[in-house]
Amino acid sequence: MVDLHEAARKVLRTVRPHIGEGKVATYIPALGEVDPKQFGFAVASVDGDVYGVGDQDVRFSLQSISKVFTLALVLSHDDEAIWKRVHREPSGSAFNSLFQLEFEKGIPRNPFINAGAIVVTDQLLADTGDALGSLRGLLRAETGNPDLHVDSVTAASESETGHRNRALAHLMADFGNMLNPVEHALDHYFRQCSITISAQELARAGLLLARHGLRADGSRLLTPKDARRIVSLMLTCGPYDAAGEFAYRIGLPCKSGVGGGILAVVPDRCAAVAWGPGLDEHGNSVTAALALDTFDSLTGWSIF
Numbered sequence: 001m002v003d004l005h006e007a008a009r010k011v012l013r014t015v016r017p018h019i020g021e022g023k024v025a026t027y028i029p030a031l032g033e034v035d036p037k038q039f040g041f042a043v044a045s046v047d048g049d050v051y052g053v054g055d056q057d058v059r060f061s062l063q064s065i066s067k068v069f070t071l072a073l074v075l076s077h078d079d080e081a082i083w084k085r086v087h088r089e090p091s092g093s094a095f096n097s098l099f100q101l102e103f104e105k106g107i108p109r110n111p112f113i114n115a116g117a118i119v120v121t122d123q124l125l126a127d128t129g130d131a132l133g134s135l136r137g138l139l140r141a142e143t144g145n146p147d148l149h150v151d152s153v154t155a156a157s158e159s160e161t162g163h164r165n166r167a168l169a170h171l172m173a174d175f176g177n178m179l180n181p182v183e184h185a186l187d188h189y190f191r192q193c194s195i196t197i198s199a200q201e202l203a204r205a206g207l208l209l210a211r212h213g214l215r216a217d218g219s220r221l222l223t224p225k226d227a228r229r230i231v232s233l234m235l236t237c238g239p240y241d242a243a244g245e246f247a248y249r250i251g252l253p254c255k256s257g258v259g260g261g262i263l264a265v266v267p268d269r270c271a272a273v274a275w276g277p278g279l280d281e282h283g284n285s286v287t288a289a290l291a292l293d294t295f296d297s298l299t300g301w302s303i304f
């Protein structure tokens with residue numbers, strides 16, 4: 001029997017000497033303002049208990065971790081059409097790379113790189129009329145926190161500097177792979193990335209996948225098959241061009257974001273979230289990766 005509270009404390013003990021390592025993302029200027037000397041870790045078990053340590057209650061920028069939940073929402077609309085618009089292979093290149101997209105005729109490699117996530121948001125916008133509202137509603141319900149919101153300063157900062165995302169979206173539009181006007185889809189994408197959430201809240205939301213698609217209120221959002229598919233994509237594509245290294249080192253399906261958060265899912269057991277703003281060269285948090293590596297060693301819950 002694993003004592004999750006003790007495991008969380010040991011994770012903090014291991015990570016503490018490393019807090020502040022890595023570089024905060026500066027290509028989105030608002031993220032560059034975040035104090036790097038923070039670290040939070042939280043584990044939510046499938047029976048609903050949450051164990052957290054450090055800055056577990058401090059809200060950080062969700063960034064690319066939002067992509068897991070927008071994909072879940074699209075699949076919940078029984079929208080298999082999405083798989084004609086985005087592939088399911090690891091990219092092996094940076095999350096905002098342009099050259100692969102041109103070479104592959106505007107069909108992104110997977111739903112977690114920026115181009116793929118923009119397509120998913122575009123599809124959710126077409127399906128619901130309000131992609132951001134659908135995502136925010138889902139996260140509010142799953143975290144139990146009705147005040148979860150978009151940080152408007154970060155969203156504005158993303159939009160002002162989002163030239164590369166605009167280039168990706170326009171390239172896809174040129175190949176006929178956008179349903180909505182580029183600026184409209186990007187507005188939802190920038191704001192979904194700018195939702196702020198704490199490690200404890202995000203761990204609760206991650207239970208959706210640990211419970212194979214069941215929501216906090218017991219209703220079903222996803223079929224077990226779609227939940228499993230999302231988790232498999234987290235393993236193969238979640239940490240971008242470091243997905244192989246993460247699978248080797250941590251052995252858990254993960255999704256990272258440039259806000260410094262990483263969500264890991266252990267099906268049937270828990271969702272774990274580690275957060276530290278300092279990133280490595282792939283855009284993954286240094287301390288969050290160390291935390292999950294330690295958590296995996298303590299619990300033996302690697303899926304391999």
Ligand code: DON
Pocket residue numbers: 063064065095096114158165193256257258259282283284
């Ligand atoms: O679009 C972007 O570049 C950011 N809003 C999200 C990128 C991200 O989080 C990549 N994660 N490691």
